[in-house]
Amino acid sequence: MRYLMLISLSLLAPEGECDLLRDSVHVTSAAARPNNELWCYKCLAETPENRCADLRHNNSALIHKCHNDRRICMVKRFSYTTSTENSTTALKMWALERNCTKHCEPGCIVIGERTKLYACTSCCTTSLCNYGSGADMWSIDLACAFLVIILSL
Numbered sequence: 001m002r003y004l005m006l007i008s009l010s011l012l013a014p015e016g017e018c019d020l021l022r023d024s025v026h027v028t029s030a031a032a033r034p035n036n037e038l039w040c041y042k043c044l045a046e047t048p049e050n051r052c053a054d055l056r057h058n059n060s061a062l063i064h065k066c067h068n069d070r071r072i073c074m075v076k077r078f079s080y081t082t083s084t085e086n087s088t089t090a091l092k093m094w095a096l097e098r099n100c101t102k103h104c105e106p107g108c109i110v111i112g113e114r115t116k117l118y119a120c121t122s123c124c125t126t127s128l129c130n131y132g133s134g135a136d137m138w139s140i141d142l143a144c145a146f147l148v149i150i151l152s153l
C-alpha cells in the first residue's frame with residue numbers, strides 16, 4: 001500500500017526541473033559537461049527513526065556515487081495530515097527518499113481533503129548536500145535559486 005502510494009505520488013510529481021531552470025538545463029549538451037564527481041545520500045526510509053531519515057548517526061553506508069546525467073542530489077519527503085471539522089493533526093512522515101537524480105523539481109505537491117498527502121522535494125548540487133529532512137520549506141526556493149546561479153555560470 002505504502003509503495004503504491006509512493007508510486008502514484010511520484011507520478012503526480014514527475015522529476016522535472018524547477019521552472020527557472022528549464023531553459024538553462026537544456027542548452028548544455030552532456031558531452032560538453034565535465035565528469036560527474038557528485039556523491040549523494042541514497043536510501044529510502046519508511047519511519048522517521050530510520051537512519052535514512054535521521055542522518056546524525058554513522059551513515060557512510062548510505063553514500064552513493066552519482067553517474068551519467070544524474071547531477072543533482074534530492075530529498076523527497078512524503079507526509080500527511082488528517083483533519084476533523086475542528087482540528088488538523090501534525091504533519092506525519094510516511095516515507096522519505098534520498099537519491100541522485102537527473103531532473104529535480106523543488107516544491108510540494110498536495111493532494112486530498114480530510115487526509116492530505118504531501119510530496120515535498122528539495123534539490124541541491126554539491127556532494128552530500130541532501131542530508132536535510134526535506135521539511136524545511138524555505139530552503140526549497142533557495143536551492144532552486146542556487147541551482148540557477150550554478151547552471152548559468
Ligand SMILES: *[C@@H]1O[C@H](CO)[C@@H](O)[C@H](O)[C@H]1NC(C)=O
Nearest residue numbers: 042043044097098099100101
Ligand atoms: C534512485 O534512483 C534510481 C534511478 O531512478 C532508482 O532505480 C532507485 O530505486 C532510487 N533509489 C532509491 C533508494 O529510491
Ligand SMILES: *[C@@H]1O[C@H](CO)[C@@H](O)[C@H](O)[C@H]1NC(C)=O
Nearest residue numbers: 051057058059060061062063
Ligand atoms: C560506519 O559504517 C561503515 C560501514 O557501514 C563502517 O565501515 C565504518 O567503520 C563505520 N564507522 C564508524 C565510525 O562507526
Ligand SMILES: *[C@@H]1O[C@H](CO)[C@@H](O)[C@H](O)[C@H]1NC(C)=O
Nearest residue numbers: 082083084085086087088114
Ligand atoms: C467542532 O466544533 C463545534 C463548535 O465549537 C462543535 O459543536 C463540534 O461538536 C465540534 N466537532 C468535533 C468533531 O469535535
